[in-house]
Amino acid sequence: MHTTYPTRTIANVFVPRTVVNTALLMVGFALLTALAAQVRFHIPGTPVPVTGQTFAVLLAGAALGSRAGAGSQAIYWLMGAVGLPVFAQANGGWGAATGATFGYLFGFIVAAWLVGALAERGRDRTVRSAIPAFLAGNLVIYAFGVPWLMYSVPSITTIGGALAVGFVPFIAFDAIKIVLAGVALPTAWKLTKTR
Numbered sequence: 001m002h003t004t005y006p007t008r009t010i011a012n013v014f015v016p017r018t019v020v021n022t023a024l025l026m027v028g029f030a031l032l033t034a035l036a037a038q039v040r041f042h043i044p045g046t047p048v049p050v051t052g053q054t055f056a057v058l059l060a061g062a063a064l065g066s067r068a069g070a071g072s073q074a075i076y077w078l079m080g081a082v083g084l085p086v087f088a089q090a091n092g093g094w095g096a097a098t099g100a101t102f103g104y105l106f107g108f109i110v111a112a113w114l115v116g117a118l119a120e121r122g123r124d125r126t127v128r129s130a131i132p133a134f135l136a137g138n139l140v141i142y143a144f145g146v147p148w149l150m151y152s153v154p155s156i157t158t159i160g161g162a163l164a165v166g167f168v169p170f171i172a173f174d175a176i177k178i179v180l181a182g183v184a185l186p187t188a189w190k191l192t193k194t195r
Contacts, residue, residue, distance in 0.1 A: 007120050009065045010185060013192045022068050029060035029072035030079060033108070034086035046165040047100045047153060049088045054141060055177040057108045058134045061115030062124045062185050069116035073108040080105075103148025107141035114140055124185040131182035138174050142167050 015021050036052030043050060061069035080086045081097035088101075097105065115137035118124070123133040150162035 007065070009063055009116070009119055010124070010188050010192070011063045011065075011068075022064075025064055026068050026072040026075055029056065029064060029069070030075040030086075032056045033060065033073065033076045034079065034084075037086060037088045038090065040088045043169045046169055048104065048145070048149065048166055048170070050170060050173050051088050052177075053088075053108065054111075054138060054174060055181060057112050057141070058115055058137050058177070058181040059184070061112035061137060062119040062130070062133070062181070064112075064116060065120050066113045066116035069112035070109050073112045077105050077109065100149055100152045101145070102152070104141055104145035106148075107144035110144065111137035111140040119185075125189050127182055127186050130185050131178060134178045134181045138178055 011025055015025060033053055033056040036056040039052035040049040057073060060072045063069070064072060076086060077097060080092045081094055083092045083094075085092045087096050087105075115124075115133055118133040118136070123129045146159070146162045146166045149166040150156045150159060156162050156165065
């Protein structure tokens with residue numbers, strides 16, 4: 001038996017799905033991620049700052065769906081790679097795009113795709129299903145970010161060391177962002193009364 005999933009995302013409720021609208025939304029979420037990157041602070045001992053980026057990534061996937069969500073994060077990375085100051089601390093350029101945080105940045109693209117795919121299946125409609133969807137997206141970011149951190153930072157020689165500086169310090173902050181996103185999307189759906 002074939003299961004049919006809702007393919008409408010929250011963005012499609014408010015903005016008609018056209019090529020132009022989708023492109024504008026993708027650029028808009030890329031800019032939102034850039035803005036969220038500037039909300040940051042450093043934890044001593046790690047080259048990776050705490051930022052608002054992952055919150056924007058989760059929202060991009062859930063709001064836009066898999067392809068457009070991933071596209072928004074690819075645009076974000078490309079903006080930084082060509083030198084626009086969109087990364088944390090207003091950094092940009094090829095070195096920043098491929099440096100110690102490249103794995104996380106690449107993970108943003110994959111995470112937005114995954115969260116978007118889950119949202120297309122209605123997993124963003126209730127808090128009970130949204131939080132696990134956002135948790136899965138967040139874990140994908142670390143699945144790419146932590147190994148790249150170990151590869152790109154010579155002083156980090158083990159996966160345990162990479163986890164200690166590239167994952168463990170961020171758990172509490174990410175939990176807050178996951179819960180906020182996990183409440184925001186279902187609330188938005190309730191406000192539309194289209195569930």
